[in-house]
Amino acid sequence: MRSLKTAAFSTAVLLAATACGGSGSEGGASEAPGSLTVWVMGTAQDPLQKYFDTVEQRYQEDYPDTSVEVEFVPWSDAQQSINNALAGGDAPDVLEVGNDQVANWASQGAIMDITSRTEQWGAVSDMDQAAVDYASYQESQYGVPWFTGVRTLYYRSDWLKGLDMEPPQTWDELVEVAKAIEEEQDVPGFAAPTDFTNGIASFIWSNGGEIAVQQEGEWQGRLTSAETREAIEFYAGLTTEENISPQAYVGENELVPLADMANGEVGMYIDGGWALTSMEEQAEDPAVLEDIQAAPIPGADGIAPAFVGGSVLTLFATTEHPDAAFDLLKTMSDKKGGKSYADAGGFFPAYPEMLDDETYQSDPLKAAAAEQLKHTEVLPATPNWNAADQDGKILPGAVLDIVKGKDPDTVLEEANKELTKTLNKPVA
Template identity: 70%
Template sequence: MRFPKIAAVPAVVLLAAACGGGGGGGGADPAGAPDSLTVWVMGTAQDPLVEYFDGIEKRYQETYPDTTVEVEFVPWEDAQESITNAMAGGDAPDVLEVGNDQTSNWAQQGALLALDEHIADWGATGDLDQGALEYGQYDGAQYGIPWFAGVRTLYYRSDWLSDMDMEPPATWDELVEVSTAIEEEQGVPGFAAPTDFTNGIASFIWSNGGEIATQEGGEWQGQLTSAEAKEAVEFYAGLTSEEEISPQSYVGENELVPLADMANGELGMYIDGSWAMGQMEEQAEDPALLEEISAAPMPGAEGIAPAFAGGSALTVFSTTEYPEHATELLKVMGDKEGGKGYADAAGYFPAYPELLNDPAYQEDPVKAAGAQQMEHTEFFPATPRWNAADQDQAILPSAVLEIVQGGDVDEVMEQANKDLTETLNEEVE
């Protein structure tokens, strides 16, 4: 999963030295601690995040009082170039945030340090989401520690549904029914089904019992030609081409376009993450309208659809001169206190399932929907080649686009499955 892509120049925040009592775990010798450690965080330097890192530094300095923490916020769109340059000998961090679906890619390229020996006695790993923890592995070694989680849910106009005496849809049939009713009553599209939206499309496939790809005999095999996957993709594409509840203006677009429409009363429902409310605040011409927007778990074929368990992982950069001290900083950022603190500051969920019972995630309707959705998640293929298949080739979005434009489902999905299988099995250089 990703932070919202907000254009900004990277900013370095040198947090003031502080002392206190309690600490970073003491797994490395304080006498050998560096003067500073550098953390690269993806996104922009928003005040709650800067405040979070001020607290992280104070906690770390309880054990390593002479070490300052320098935090550089790197826009997501600059991450690839920044990490590549660091690998080539440029400025590099000690601790690095990466998207959880990017961990194996950077591990394979040698950018990340294997953490196994450094976290062997760290008790927090047993309480982390074990699926997310496993997703941070590559070639049998642990390279990433789940930092926070993010899932997508269904946003809807609660006032419109209340006026029609309807509940948010929980199934595909209800999605069509409610969307149609919204358009008839409000004169705006009932639902958005953008085609450049792998995360949303995948949820439809998973909810119908389908898979993207599976490992068989040590090789990846695409599963896009299964009856379940084809039916799901045909349904998703048909929301535009057949049911016509999603307008043509979303064809070829991602979820950022319907976000603006949702924020301004021009759309009834769409799928996005918990972070979207902050973006809608920036887009809304009338902020009062946002009070009418609520959320529910995503509707599936017969019930709640699984969502991609997005989020980020904390890693240690392979070139750090202080691997033990960097790992101790990772632990402070990624333990229950640090993980929940960042999730709250950034609008996500902690990577510790037990913390989802916190009233803060149950009393707010939008957060409650996300917390419920967190109980229904899936992961994309854990291979460095997934990024090539999705980000570079856009195999699944391209197939949906072609079907919306009239392509034969069987033929399109056959070719997409062939491309996916070949790409996932290409030799990693």
């Protein structure tokens, strides 16, 4: 069994900054190891501890002498921890990474190419294929989806009921409902923060546009296409022309309207299920939260695609036991393990067939996200995406400039050139 290193834990979840992975070749040893280490991003919570107890029990049906040791790594420490492991420090066997980080770590040699293994595992074909594709790099598979999550449209159900209106499903309805809310409640009807790539992307995708596409190994920005330009101008116009989103959100991300939503100061905004905990912390009157509901994100003519967020399980490149480690990965992410972790963490399983389950349909907030998960897209799967978005803020910067009154054609032409240049920079 796993040894305890934190006395307060009744489960055998390790939180000490140690791991058992070591240097080794991809071929690995075939014998069962004495232990395998999993790095999980985030903080330990009781439901997650119980989940890993069950994982170990299931895993030991085939590997009775192998213990499963788990270290929780705060997301803020993830990059440094993985870099330290790459430099020869303590390393895991199985590693959780954000699905938008797969290309980055694959390009750096931190995670293992598991294509041959996933091709022989039938469960992969039942997973969300957009999420599966996002766990690949240069046509090789480096991980499998562990859980998924999406953003939805939060709204005040009591306000819409008083207006005899339904949650908007299209852009036109979004404007109509937002204006009605403002007229009745004297608060902004909708929040359109400019520093919000994932939200802006939904508007682009719903109009048939793209941020960038890959052709013959080269990335091409698509910010100047008619469909993308129209969507960006519409989003910017929610502040400048329709006036349903206030100037207070210009230059801001979704955290500002989150606090406003929790305190009855905005009628609608876009965010993920993870925002509910923050709303609970920030609400001056908890009763307000009872009237906050969710619906799929409205698009140009119907439900807009949302970025399919979530995490991927991978094998660290230096694991000495890749076969045993992949079997552990399968235990954690098969239909039983994947659903159990999603339920424990407040996410959704990576298997679309499960989204109609009563577990998700009986709760209106979860039902909205489950429906949204049927309409998803992914951001450019390249190690350079972070440089383009988090560092360069190319797309949100363009939206900000347009909101500030700069010529959209000029702004998008320059942004598109910079995006294409950044995405095609050589990967070290």
